[in-house]
Amino acid sequence: MSVPFNRFAAFADLTVAEQQALQELTGGPRFSYARGDAIRFEQEPVDRLYFLVSGWALTCGSLANGGRQNLKIHLPGDIMGAPSIALERSAEGIFAATDVTVCVIPLAKLSNVFTRLPRLAMLFFMAAQEEWVILMDRLLAAGRSSAKEALAALLIYLHERLLSPDKIPPSYFFLPLSQADIADYLGLHVVHVGRMFKALEDEGLISRDIRAVTLLDVERLRALSGIPARLLSRCASWLPPEI
Amino acid sequence: MSVPFNRFAAFADLTVAEQQALQELTGGPRFSYARGDAIRFEQEPVDRLYFLVSGWALTCGSLANGGRQNLKIHLPGDIMGAPSIALERSAEGIFAATDVTVCVIPLAKLSNVFTRLPRLAMLFFMAAQEEWVILMDRLLAAGRSSAKEALAALLIYLHERLLSPDKIPPSYFFLPLSQADIADYLGLHVVHVGRMFKALEDEGLISRDIRAVTLLDVERLRALSGIPARLLSRCASWLPPEI
DNA sequence: CGTGCACTTGACAGCTGTCAATGCCGGTGG
């Protein structure tokens, strides 16, 4: 069972050679981690990427004063660890939010793809830019929204990401993150995350189960978050030619 | 007079072909904008990048509730507008913080570089990842720091960026941003930015002039910010071969 | 049945937002 690179297919229909190259990148041996384990710490030397095969993972940064923040929630099919390839030592740690399986991608293999398949290289570049936009929306939510709006933005974001594999929006979805995880994601404190969950529930926007949530009014939640829906570029005319 | 791509040279020594390609990318006609002008609005179609030849510019995002945030401060030599190449319509606006000169880079030219020069393509990819790390540090500063710490982080960031061209740290530097600009950058409000400037001044960490600032104790400011210094990867062994 | 983790609730403090008034400075026009 292989996990698709949904992200790249969103930008363009992949050629056979490109699909094969991605298969090869993510075809290496699998490694398992238990919930809470570190997949990579901060300040480690950088020589690889990680492909998340199953489970949820968190990319996490920390501050000298002890503050930490979850920067990205990874779902199966995500590539992890890319931001640090520009650095001597990794800036972000990667942790298993549930039990996970990952596959290691040596950076030399990535270079090989850039050399052989320019169009795929451009898709990697575009995916990196998309990540910047996602983080930009995070910064907007953190800096210019209330805690409740930021939580709404997180729920909408997860809703959209979980929607993509089969195009059926699961307004009920599994949410294996603890409130502490979410607090670290939103830059809030655990107690306040609990208050905001309760506020959204009291307003009839969501309902909650054990480690799961139902969005009762997606559009009202989206409006509350204030983040516009982003439409990905598809088959741009300026992409490098297929090989 | 040409403005160098300092960023790429930081990752590897460029070949003649790579230098020529960059010259060509940034060799197009210049356009001038006055302080405050929009270079590109949000929600515009995306078919180009911008190269900042002179002056300071701001990349800015906005929220449905009217909140806006400056996401990136651009100095001469920066490429602007890249994040939106993954999108149908631009997510970020670009504005002139001072009078500026820019050069337009059609995306087709960028694709051409990816096709011809895989190693340079990888350097573009690494630069994109570096931008993510910078934004990640922003998010840490916004979410897990006090307003004073976040302002210290901004001053340290500018100090390091202004240092790079000639390696002489100008602890006194020109700061052409208004307090309103800085408030939008930090996710604070103008009045509070003024309070924090005054606090840093009262503590002997900085002194201020008209649109300029002096860092009186860089190391204490850095410690206050809590952001570690990042060491860029240089001449990584896994880079694609030179052409 | 005891332990530990996660979540909930309440009270209170503090940081930051908000509003309003003032002052400074440069530019403009008479």
Next chain:
DNA sequence: CCACCGGCATTGACAGCTGTCAAGTGCACG
């Protein structure tokens, strides 16, 4: 040369959101 004006920075008072601390509940697990 002087008066006026707009943009920007400063200051003060106050409110509100979020942080902080502490205690209590419920559930999973051994």
